[in-house]
Amino acid sequence: MSRSDDPLNEMSSNTFFRGSSKSINSFAKPQPSQFIKDLYTSSNIEIGFQIITNFCTNCTTYSKSKMNDIHGVITEVYKILIRIHSITHIKSLVRLHLMIIGKYISDSHYSRASLEIMNLYNTTNIYKSQNFEDILLSDIYKSNHYYISSVKILILQIIIKTKTVSTYETTLIKLFAYDGRFLLRDPKIKIHILNKLLLNLYSSSTHYKILYGLKFLKYMNQYNLKFQDYIKNIDETTFKRQLIAYYRNNQESNHYLNLYYMDYSKYTQSLDKLMLSDIITEEQDTKVHFNNHNDIIKLTKLNKDAYHYIGIEALNVTILQGFAILEKKDIMLCDKLLALTYIWKLMMTQSIVFEEQQKKLYDITLTFLNHNLDKSKPNGNELLEILYNIGINFKQFQRLSNLVNVMFNTAITQNDVSLLLLTVKTELSILNTSLDRPNMTYRSITKKMDKFLQATQIQKYRHEILSKYLNIFAVFGAETFQELQLYCQSCESVIVKRHQNNDLSNIFGISEVMLVFLRLKTDSENENCEKNNILTNMVQSTISGKFIECTGQISAINKFHFLYKYEALIKCVYYFDLSLKNSCTKDIHNIIDTYKKQWFINQNNITTLSELEINFLRTVFSHLIFIQFDKMALGLLELISTNNTYYNELSLDIIQYSLVASYRLGLGLKIDFLKQTVQSLSADFTQMKLDRLLLILDIYLNICLWYNDDQKFTEIFQDNLITTRKEIFDINNTLKLPFNSYISILIFNLKLYNTASTIQANIYALVPSIVESKRAVKLSMSLLKLLSKVNYTTRNVLIQTLTDCYINLMEAHIRIGLSKDTEFYVKEMTKIIDKLKDPSIIFKCLHSLQQYYHVTKQDDLKAITLQEANKIYDHISSEEDIISLTKFLFDNNEYEKLEKSLSLIFGSDLPNTRLLHYWRLKMGKTVVPGTIIPPKLLVLDSINRVDAIYRRILNQLETDPFFKSIYESSLAIPSIKKENGKTTDKKIYQNMNDNIMNSPRSSNMTPKSKSRVQKFDRALVLDNLEKVLNTIESISPFELDHVSLLRITSIYSKCSIILSNLYDNSRNFMTHTLFLSELSRYLPHHYDRILSRLDPKIYQDFCLLPLGSVSHGLLIKNMTSLNEQIRDIKDLDFLFDIITIDICPVTGNLLLSKSNSYDESNIYLTIPLNGSFFRDLDGTRISYIEAVNELNSIIENSNESVSRKVTSCITTSDGRKGWWKNRYMLDKQLEKLLQRIERSWLGGFQGFFSVRKINEVYFAEFSQKFNEILHNNLPSRKHVGTPDAFLQLENWILELFLLMDHLNENFLVMVEDLLYFVLDILVYHGEENAYDEIDMSLLHFQTEEAIMKYHTRCGIGGSKRVQHTFLVVSNKCHLFPWESMAFMKTLSISRVPSLHILKEMLQNNNNKVQLDVHVDRKLSMVLNPGGDLVRSEERFTELFSNIGRNCPESKLLIHEKPSESDLLAMINLSNMFIYIGHGGGEQYARNKEIKRQNKLCPSLLLGCSSAAMKYYGDLEPTGVIYSYLLGGAPLVVGNLWDVTDKDIDKFTMSVFEKIGLIRNITNSSNDGTSVNDAVEESRDVCNLKYLNGTAPVVYGLPAKIIY
Secondary structure, eight states: OOOTTOTTTTOOSSSOOOOOOOOOOOOOOOOOOSSOOOOOSHHHHHHHHHHHHHHHHHOOOOOHHHHHHHHHHHHHHHHHHHHTTOHHHHHHHHHHHHHHHHHHHHTTOHHHHHHHHHHHHHHSSSSOOSSHHHHHTOOOOTTTTTTHHHHHHHHHHHHHHTTOTTTTHHHHHHHHHTHHHHTTTSTTOOHHHHHHHHHHHHHHOSSOHHHHHHHHHHHHHHTTOOGGGTOOSSOHHHHHHHHHHHHHHOOTTHHHHHHHHHHHHHHOOSTTOOOHHHHSOTTTOOOOOOSSHHHHHHHHHHTSOSOSOOOHHHHHHHHHHHHHHHHOSSSOHHHHHHHHHHHHHHHHHHOSOOOHHHHHHHHHHHHHHHHTGGGOTTHHHHHHHHHHHHHHHTTOHHHHHHHHHHHHHHHHHHTOHHHHHHHHHHHHHHHHHOTTSOOOOHHHHHHHHHHHHHTOOOHHHHHHHHHHHSSTTSSTTOOSHHHHHHHHHHHHHHHHHHOSOOOOTTSTTOOHHHHHHHTOOOTTHHHHHHHSOHHHHHHHHHHHSSOOOOTTOGGGOOTTSTTGGGHHHHHHHHHHHHHHHTTOOTTHHHHHHHIIIIIITTOTTOOSOOHHHHHHHHHHHHHHHHTTOHHHHHHHHHHHTTOTTTTGGGHHHHHHHHHHHHHHHTBHHHHHHHHHHHHTSOOOOSSOOHHHHHHHHHHHHHHHHHHTOHHHHIIIIIIIHHHHOGGGGOTTOTTOOOHHHHHHHHHHHHHHHHHHHHHHHHTTOHHHHHHHHHHHHHHHHHHHTTGGGSOHHHHHHHHHHHHHHHHHHHHHHHHHTBHHHHHHHHHHHHHHHHHOOOHHHHHHHHHHHHHHHHHTTOHHHHHHHHHHHHHHHTTSOTTTOHHHHHHHHHHTTOHHHHHHHHHHHHGGGGGGBHHHHHHHHHTTOOOOTTOOOOHHHHHHHHHHHHHHHHHHHHHHHHTSTTGGGGGGSOEEESOBOEETTEEOOOHHHHHTHHHHHTSOOOSTTSOSOOOSSOOOOHHHHHHHHHHHHHHHHHSOGGGSOHHHHHHHHHHHHHHHHHHHHHOOOSOOOHHHHHHHHHHHHHHHHHHHHHHHHSOGGGGTSOOOOOTTOSOOOOOOOSHHHHHHHHHTSOOTTSOEEEEEEEEOTTTOOEEEEEEESSSOOEEEEEEOSSOSOOSOOSSOOOOHHHHHHHHHHHHHHHHHHTSHHHHTTOOSHHHHHHHHHHHHHHHHHHHHHHHHIIIIIIGGGGGGGOOBOOOHHHHHHHHHHHHHHHHHHOTTTTTSSOGGGSOOBOHHHHHHHHHSOTTSTTHHHHHHHHHHHHHHHHHHTTOOOOGGGSOHHHHHHHHHHHHHHHHHHHOSOOOBSOSEEEEEEOTTTTTSOGGGSGGGTTSOEEEOSOHHHHHHHHHHTTTOSSEEEEOSSOEEEEEOTTSOOHHHHHHHHHHHHHHHHHSTTOEEEESOOOOHHHHHHHHHHOSEEEEESSTTSTTTSOHHHHHTOSOOOOEEEOSTTTTOOEEETTEEEEOHHHHHHHTTOSEEEEESSOOOHHHHHHHHHHHHHHTTTTGGGGTOOOOOOBHHHHHHHHGGGSSSTTTTTTSEEEEESOEEEEO
């Protein structure tokens, strides 16, 4: 039963309806009252509802004014509710509206009730109705199913009460004939009331009682109703007899009798069931039969019905005749159309079933119509309408879809706009009627809409079509935020293409929410924003990307609004977007907290995840990761993962972002858990959609990265995907994918190559790592051009990955020691920083820059960068950005705070994060043994352990008065002889140690006294030293970065030399020390050469390199192996020494080593330069830093003095005098500096560089004599045993006494240096003597006497032990002109960057040491290419011209700039290349291109600073001369700094003369001196012998010019 307030409740259940005879003449709209205004606010809508409710419940009298007012209120509320898309409240209003209509009917206000019915229907339906007939025969749509059956019942009441049944009789018969379509499709229809109305119609009808009666009986059975509840005065049997009697008296109802009866029979199975034969007598039965199709055609032409009904058998025959009509070709088209129309009308009125034959005929009929589109008008349109009704009646939705296609094709062919609009209506009716059919996709709906819009170019009709689709009553069940947004966005693309006038705001039934979702710019956009609800504006702001100020409209939130229940979500989205717009992170925490507490917890009544929320969460995830709020991101991700059902669409995003956050926070257990989840995902990529595939691949990238799983990476990304899903590697978009898909592929490839680079670096494949990073950078740069077109998330990924790539490239080049490339990427990254506004990214980059400046010793820039980083950090939330916090504390040396902060942040989870281990290791600390950390950190841990042990060693040495100053003494390896592999027996002096330890000492070199209780634990020190050396030897040097390699090399050398002096054993520390030093020199050049020679196409061809495809490529495993390879180069006629010169980075001591080509000896020597004490008190001592600063000052002043800026201002004689005075002063300063270095650094060790051969006979005498001198003068040896019983010095140490210049004015000081050197060796080997107890004068005199005796007997001169000396000069020592030291002037010297390069030079020279340079042909010369060295051009033009004429195949460029290709050809194809110009020609050929060559010719680069190096701290310096050497040049001559043209021209001319180049152009056959000797001998021709004369140096092999 209906409720008391139901408008249908007043119907009597027992009597036939007797009502007023008022008729309904019109539905004229009354004039609305003006008292209702502005109903846009929540309170006013409530007032409107209250007015309507009060009217329903309290109003008893109805004046015209009152009814007009309530009509106006209802209309206005409808309008506002439609505007705010409040479907729920529209339904509430409809219920109230129905109550008012019911009240009007009860009080006999039928015209007013009729008006309100029309108002209700037309307001809430897509298509408007003009009368009751339209409404009664309207279908039940998705938009009106909740009320339409009630409206039809109310109309039936009005018809009955106004006694207008006869007026609507035909409509009523159709209504009940197809009640399954028009009434009963509403499962909630009030069947009780409907049945009572049927009885009223039964009683009122004259001609159709049989039909109404059958329908009444059908409802009884269909709904299990009781007859007596409706009719009490007769029984059912009597009622049935009355029906038969009424029919036999009036048979006008025959037309629908068959349909009504079959419907009744379908639900009636009882024995007393009425039979059709009971109703129709044999005489009444026409028994119509069509013998053939001609009978049908004849009947249709007569245009009259020859029968009242037709039996089933005849109906089937008729269907067969329909097939025959369609098959006959001799029947005219118009006849066929008439016959088919008749047959389908018959089907519609006679059958309640739709069987296979009928379906087949339906399909063939559609095909027939489609093939005769241009000939079917007008009869075809009638047939189409009948076919539509049959399809709807029998729910043949697929056939109806075909019908729409035929209608559309017909409209296009006939250019019939009205038919097109009817087709649209049909399509919408089909969509809206299919209540029990699964929803079609929005894309398919809008695809059809697009088709309709294309069919007409008239904007008016396009607008009309759009108005039917863009209506809150036509959104096809899109009642949730998600569904509505998807539908509107699906429409949007069509509208933008097809509708030029995008202002759709005037469409009836379109809501402000829909307009926002459609993202169309309206003509009154600003006005609409002002009228729109705040939530609508917030959504619009979010979707459009055009910010709308909504913060001042908080009070305007409307609880009736469609968006009201999404308020918390919308606010979170809006304010999050606002924070992004303002680049502000301070509100992020509050927004996320609001989302959790106000939306996540309370959204149980919302079951569908909206596109807005999906985009919001993805943006939030991306942004939190981007700004490094990793812990907050994890918290949110973990929370929403608890509701897998709701957030299922984001399941992969949750895994992906959780992996990224966990990776950065080092949460291994979390990643292990996520990995297990990922393993359950499908690994079949073949059929996967692109978006899902790329997301899963992102997940696998992160997993491979964390576990450094190169095998899995290869399996997925190089073996599987390259064959199954090639399109994801299509970075050139050859497949023409949509823009967003293409961008997604580019972003994926960007991540892929960046990840590949990191994995390659982790497995120590550094060259592939750099290649992959460069590829990623190239991709990033191409994406940057599209930055304005990509979304925020893509932008974040791009910026994040691009900066990561640059940081990776910086770190990779620092790792291999390459400074120039690192500097390039530093500058590139700095440019990017200048364009960024993202604090976390900028801070990350600045942190990396600080590390770079630290490594390169650019302390000023490091300080400035730190200051800038600290300013940026003020804009970062330290509570959330853990990564930036740790970097900030680390950069500011707040190590204790760093550890405490991590402890506070992670609490009990601290042991589960790698962050603590990482930063402890970065701070120089160690981790607990057994802790699982990556191999890279394991190496760092080993280095830190070495550091820690070494510091303990130093602290232990500090406890001993002798060893505390060990680094202030000169030390050597080897120093003490070993006999048969064992140290000399030291029992005698060891027994004396106790007495020696107690002897007083007054020297400033050693303590005056020493406590008897010794704190120094020698055994512990030895044990720690062994640990250090063993640990370092266990580390593969190829797994170390360049700086770490330098670090452990320094520690190893210091510890090995201490251990060698404290403990004598057979272990050879020298080879590993030299090997580590050699690697640190050679590896940068090795990688530089490999990278330079890579084919540039490798950066263009985006195909992943196999993991580990290019390793370090070194076959040399140790120093012994390298020495053996060098010695295998048998050139007995040309022996050589190899001397390395370096500075210890910790102590500042000078480090020298020497080996040679004829034996296996290796000598290592360390000389203190800046100790705390000085034996020489004359002030000549100079530290390395002091020397470098002074030399740089001299060079800078010299370079400035020869600059054009200075020389162009010298116009007077006084100016020239002043200039020359300054130049001479600088020359003198350099001379004094070199003398100080020679005297204070090398002093008595100058013999270390000597090539003179020792006379073995006289040396033996000297050795014996020196041992006797020691025996007689040292307290440890006096009166005890014989000299042979004590420690015996290595021969090379004694040879130092004999190889120094005994005629040198500093000879006595030099002897003293060596004596103290010897005494220190003995002390550290356990033979301790108090220096103040030694008569140093006597010791000095006797030693000097023995030296002089040796020289007297040997005579002056002597043969050379070797013909040449190769200097391997470290980057710290490169600038010093070692060759110009006085004691080296007679030597044949050249420099080489490393022993490996020397070995390659020798091998390339056919295993010969001396290089023979043939200059009788193929000489190339470049003279004054810049055109400003006029005097140089004048001096050499004639000479070079003669060379060009006399030497075939020579090339000469004078006053002409060579192209890069020309210069490369010259240095590649010539026998010798001479360059006289500015620099080394690097301005004409890039260094990278020079290094790409394989075998450059010997080159004389005689320009300013052609051999200069640019220094980058611990990284290898760069310079053009190294480029020539790496390009295979066996000889390069260059200048260490700027020189003046006149002096260097004189020098050059002298060299040409000495090597024979000048005289041999006149066909002389005499060979000149070697290039090395010529350079050395020509220094003195310079006016400024030091400032200009010491600048030239020779790199490479000793060379002889051959003619």
